[in-house]
Amino acid sequence: MPAPIDLRSDTLSTITPQMRRFMADAEVGDDLYGGDPTTQRLERRCAELLGKEAALFTASGTLSNQLAIRVHTDRGSEIITDAKYHINFFESAATADLSGVVLNPVDSPDGILTPRLLDAAVDRKRRARLTSAPSLVWVENTVNYYGGRVISVSDLADLRAASLAKGLPTHMDGARLPNASVATRASLAEYAATVDTVAVSFAKALGAPFGSVLAGPAELIERAGVYRLWYGGGLHQSGFMAAAALYALEHNVDRLAEDHAHARLLRELLVESPAFSAPEPETNMVIADVSGTGLNSAEFVSAATEAGVKVARWTDTQVRIVARLGVDEAVVRDAVRRLHQVADRQPSPAMKP
Structure with a gap:
């Protein structure tokens, strides 16, 4: 694990x-x-x-x-x-x-x-x-x-x-x-x-x-x-x-720019998968729409947790992902890789009954 x-x-x-x-x-x-x-x-x-x-x-x-x-x-x-x-x-x-x-x-x-x-x-x-x-x-x-x-x-x-x-x-x-x-x-x-x-x-x-x-x-x-x-x-x-x-x-004030950069990177990598969409973050948060995975936000949060990434349910179709102190670029890349795997494991919405 x-x-x-x-x-x-x-x-x-x-x-x-x-x-x-x-x-x-x-x-x-x-x-x-x-x-x-x-x-x-x-x-x-x-x-x-x-x-x-x-x-x-x-x-x-x-x-x-x-x-x-x-x-x-x-x-x-x-x-x-x-x-x-x-x-x-x-x-x-x-x-x-x-x-x-x-x-x-x-x-x-x-x-x-x-x-x-x-x-x-x-x-x-x-x-x-x-x-x-x-x-x-x-x-x-x-x-x-x-x-x-x-x-x-x-x-x-x-x-x-x-x-x-x-x-x-x-x-x-x-x-x-x-x-x-x-x-x-x-x-x-x-x-x-x-x-x-x-x-x-x-x-x-x-x-x-x-x-x-x-x-x-x-x-x-x-x-x-x-x-x-x-x-x-x-x-x-x-x-x-x-x-x-x-x-x-x-x-820890000036280093907030690192969090903002990590949030932008996270969003850029995440939306490389068509299962996700998200606006460009202004600070340290990414609000990602996960409906393209075929899951609602609660289901996605559960699946992501099983994959080792905890994100916050935001709306019925969105989750919040926050860059913070203690999360570096390598962690961001690893987190996105796992979230992509969650999306890849889901049947496409068109294949769902």
Whole structure:
């Protein structure tokens, strides 16, 4: 049995020995008793990189997002977002329960929330004292559902102008914002300048085992720190966790270009078989249509797993394949070879009863 190759997500990025040593050697205090020096160093560095007044280290991207919702919104208000964003798929229950806020999602064709769609979301509902009022505009970058699609700084700036005209703040779920920055060569600060607050994950493509940061105006971040305690997110000797994030920022951002190149290579090799089709990836994800194999996505995932390659079911006909830290060119080529073998073992759709 060949060694398994897991390409389901970049959350499976390999933690390097160098990162482990950096974590073990971290200077720690107590983040709840006067502060942890490594955590404070990380927060200062993130605020600098993102061009914001302050930053708050949290245990997860979901916690960062939920803290942003809490500081931006009032109970009974609504967030205007896209139906395909993480907040709608995975955080709608938490948003309603923790902050008493509802979502008003639009359904864009490409994951890009535009001023026109913002207008439509505001105008399609009657606005009166008995109804919810918009309190926050929410974007995601890169867009996971669309295979790591990048929203440009100019598109975000246009949305920012429209949201400000309506008196609405904007939050960015930038879990994979470093991928967007590397792909476009626009700095993290340039992206963050288009929103009031931004959350960035260290536990996806950056290869840390955990952690996220929320950055924005100092007053909002101070309030978010209080809610972090309320939500059980206070961390004592957090420097060990923060050290992983610091290492990732210093060593694993520029190397994201390797993941992007590997994703492009994977797609190029995969579509050499007529059983597969996939658009050119913008960052580190390939969304591949497998209907040409004669299998639906769930069946293909099962067959691929038996062949030693784990991919993620995406839609009924598509799977997601993610390049990540720990996956080099040789692994990419081996994975595609195995996936081609899966397709070759299936009877052609025309031969199926």
